Amino acid sequence: MANSILNNNDKFLEVRGLKKHFKTKKGLLHAVDDINFDIIKGETLGLVGESGCGKSTTGRLLIRLLEATEGQVLLKGQDVLKYNNRQMKDFRRNAQIVFQDPYSCLNPRWTVSEIISEPLKVNGLYRNDSKGMEKRITELMETVGIADRLFDAYPHELDGGRRQRVGIARALALNPEFIVMDEPVSALDVCIQAQILNLLKELQKEFDLTYLFIAHNLSVVKHVSDRIAVMYLGKIVEITDYRSIFKNPVHPYTQALLSAIPVPKIDVERKPIILEGDVPSPINPPSGCRFAQRCVYCKDICKVENPELRAVKTGHSVACHFAEQFVK
Numbered sequence: 461m462a463n464s465i466l467n468n469n470d471k472f473l474e475v476r477g478l479k480k481h482f483k484t485k486k487g488l489l490h491a492v493d494d495i496n497f498d499i500i501k502g503e504t505l506g507l508v509g510e511s512g513c514g515k516s517t518t519g520r521l522l523i524r525l526l527e528a529t530e531g532q533v534l535l536k537g538q539d540v541l542k543y544n545n546r547q548m549k550d551f552r553r554n555a556q557i558v559f560q561d562p563y564s565c566l567n568p569r570w571t572v573s574e575i576i577s578e579p580l581k582v583n584g585l586y587r588n589d590s591k592g593m594e595k596r597i598t599e600l601m602e603t604v605g606i607a608d609r610l611f612d613a614y615p616h617e618l619d620g621g622r623r624q625r626v627g628i629a630r631a632l633a634l635n636p637e638f639i640v641m642d643e644p645v646s647a648l649d650v651c652i653q654a655q656i657l658n659l660l661k662e663l664q665k666e667f668d669l670t671y672l673f674i675a676h677n678l679s680v681v682k683h684v685s686d687r688i689a690v691m692y693l694g695k696i697v698e699i700t701d702y703r704s705i706f707k708n709p710v711h712p713y714t715q716a717l718l719s720a721i722p723v724p725k726i727d728v729e730r731k732p733i734i735l736e737g738d739v740p741s742p743i744n745p746p747s748g749c750r751f752a753q754r755c756v757y758c759k760d761i762c763k764v765e766n767p768e769l770r771a772v773k774t775g776h777s778v779a780c781h782f783a784e785q786f787v788k
Contacts, residue, residue: 471534472501472670473522473638478531480517487743491517493694494531496769499638504664504671506685506702508678508717510739514694515674516560519640522672523555524548535638553583556631560643562623566615572626573597573611579633600629604659621652625659632663641673645680657684678721682706690714693750694742696769700776710778710786712755749781757782 480492492514499505507515520526522533524540533540535551543551559565566575576597580586586593598608604625615623624644631639641660645653661684663669675681681688682702689699690711698711709715716733735754740746746753752762761781769779772787780786 471498472536473499474532474534475522476532476534478518478521478533479529480514480521480526481529484743489743490694490745491742492521492528493745495691495694495696497689497696497699499670499672500686501637501670502664502668503686504673504684506673506675506681506688507691508675508681508688509691510676510717512739512742513691514742515676515691516642518691519557519642519672519674523557523638523640524551525557549583553634554636555638555640556634556636557640557642558624558627558631558644561647562620562627562644563615565627566623568615571612571614572601572606572618575615575626576600576629576633579630583634585634596633600633603632603663604629605655619652620648621655624648624652624656628656628659628663632667635667636669638670638672641671643675644673646675646677653680660684678717690717693739693745695750695779697751697779698777699769704776708786708788710772710776710783711751711780712757712786713751715786749779757785 475495475497478492478495482489482491495518497505507518509515517526521528522540528541531541540551570578573594577593580593580596586596597611601608601611606622606625606629610618610622615626618626644660645656648656657680660671664671671684673681673684685702687699687701688705689696690705690713691697692713698705698709698714705714706718709718716735719731719733737754740750740753746763747766748764749755749758749762749767752758755762759781765781767779767781769777771777772783
């Protein structure tokens, strides 16, 4: 796994002040609100949080499936958000996404081979070379573990695991460096989840891929991530390596998330932390700390002053006014 301590030379992707606001009839919806993080070349950064916190929006912003309201996404020092059409065409080949639902993202009228070949055709590869195209499709199918007999199969003829493998093969077709994994196993059975997660790790090692792995299941993220960022209501509240976040969660929200993970031992008891109250609305969110209304450690300062994400120790950053109290 990649080193959890970032040096300037390690940074592959840098996110600075990234925001995405949507105008609604009720006001401005703060989907992603001023987040900062880095991803090292060849690592997997897990992004976790409850539904609606802005995880998927963040992933789409990084590869410009959504346009950001404000901020920077620096890929090898160049701001992706300022790319022109020509630069975006090259960037599209270098950055891909695997979606959550392996069925809805596949064209039901296309065969497996047609789905995998689409990015190759769009980018003008193997033009007038049908044998080369077929060979490349076969290679990709073999890489992700799809049998040759399914070359002309349709998505409805496949199970969830095979459909997701088709989506992964399509994402790999153009040899990208960076892939956003948007909850790629959440719609799959547990046994199939393990197969897909192991496949993703093998592909990362083989092709030197860099992942942003989005999920709400911390156990899944722990299995694949080098570092983990915890998101709450459009803000990143904690980020560190996967060992530290499970051994010493600092932010109260992270502590609550981890307490909900079942312990696979009969003789070990874990009392879950029950958060009171509801998640505030992302439309005109409260001032101060977004988590203040549900936090048992809330003080007056939390309600008026927004805590900045800051380092509490090497490689471990937390957005909490009283973070030092929880550091072990």
